[in-house]
Amino acid sequence: MNFSDEDFELREVQRLEGHTDRVWNLAWKPATGVDGVPAVLASCSGDKTVRIWEQNPSNGSFQCKAILDDAHSRTVRSCAWSPSGKLFATASFDATTAIWEDTGDDFTCVATLEGHENEDVKMVQWHPSMDILFSCSYDNSIKVWAGDGDNDDWHCVQTLNESNSGHASTVWALSFNATGDKMVSCSDDLTIKIWGCDIMNLQSGDGIAPWIHLCTLTGYHDRTIFSVHWSREGVICTGAADDAIRLFVENEDGMVDGRPTYKLLLRKEKAHGMDVNSVQWSSMENRRLASASDDGTIKIWELCSVN
Numbered sequence: 621m622n623f624s625d626e627d628f629e630l631r632e633v634q635r636l637e638g639h640t641d642r643v644w645n646l647a648w649k650p651a652t653g654v655d656g657v658p659a660v661l662a663s664c665s666g667d668k669t670v671r672i673w674e675q676n677p678s679n680g681s682f683q684c685k686a687i688l689d690d691a692h693s694r695t696v697r698s699c700a701w702s703p704s705g706k707l708f709a710t711a712s713f714d715a716t717t718a719i720w721e722d723t724g725d726d727f728t729c730v731a732t733l734e735g736h737e738n739e740d741v742k743m744v745q746w747h748p749s750m751d752i753l754f755s756c757s758y759d760n761s762i763k764v765w766a767g768d769g770d771n772d773d774w775h776c777v778q779t780l781n782e783s784n785s786g787h788a789s790t791v792w793a794l795s796f797n798a799t800g801d802k803m804v805s806c807s808d809d810l811t812i813k814i815w816g817c818d819i820m821n822l823q824s825g826d827g828i829a830p831w832i833h834l835c836t837l838t839g840y841h842d843r844t845i846f847s848v849h850w851s852r853e854g855v856i857c858t859g860a861a862d863d864a865i866r867l868f869v870e871n872e873d874g875m876v877d878g879r880p881t882y883k884l885l886l887r888k889e890k891a892h893g894m895d896v897n898s899v900q901w902s903s904m905e906n907r908r909l910a911s912a913s914d915d916g917t918i919k920i921w922e923l924c925s926v927n
Contacts, residue, residue: 627926
């Protein structure tokens with residue numbers, strides 16, 4: 621998709637309801653919604669549950685396939701699939717992160733992680749190509765986790781905070797680009813930060829390569845930015861407490877001081893009637909976006925050219 625000489629809009633195509641409280645976060649299951657495999661979407665809520673939705677290929681509607689309700693004692697703030705779709709992680713205001721195994725017919729909790737100094741975890745996210753887990757928290761930090769080989773003993777290998785150009789307030793969400801060498805994060809400090817990593821070194825087996833700050837986007841939302849997600853085509857989407865959605869793309873005009881810059885592609889005011897808590901691009905449909913809100917709804921959008 622060429623973003624330099626076209627105008628775009630977000631068009632609402634579907635709405636899902638079911639949670640009994642605000643919907644905090646969404647996650648499309650990898651490799652679903654293509655080649656005859658029904659699309660699967662996970663959502664989590666202030667009702668302390670996670671719902672797994674599966675799309676009916678014949679009419680496009682989603683039905684609730686499973687409810688996970690026995691791992692967390694407070695709001696479930698975040699959920700994320702591993703690249704293979706076999707593992708599923710949830711994070712809660714109870715300061716724990718749970719890792720689940722999808723057995724096909726059921727979900728089993730196989731591990732519980734702690735480490736954010738009793739401050740609630742806002743989000744967990746898997747690296748797109750490696751079994752490395754990232755979490756972000758009320759303690760203003762992003763933590764990078766790695767297993768010991770058999771995935772039973774996990775430890776923190778890097779912390780990103782103000783001391784290395786990180787956020788000055790609660791970090792609410794993070795996401796990766798398609799190649800996994802860049803990460804974007806958003807915060808209560810009203811900024812969006814882009815991070816970079818030497819992905820070749822990361823995959824070499826010589827330990828975990830460090831993440832470094834590349835640039836900061838500011839001035840695009842006037843209330844807390846709760847969610848950010850990077851599409852496979854390179855579009856960064858943000859959702860915030862100002863009820864709005866923003867889309868950004870990398871400037872094709874080149875680098876500044878050897879680092880990439882980004883520009884605003886689209887503003888969607890009043891995307892929901894209340895705070896936008898989560899925005900998630902489909903893992904297979906490049907132009908399909910899902911959003912979740914304090915208004916209790918999940919919306920499915922299509923990014924459309926208006927030229």
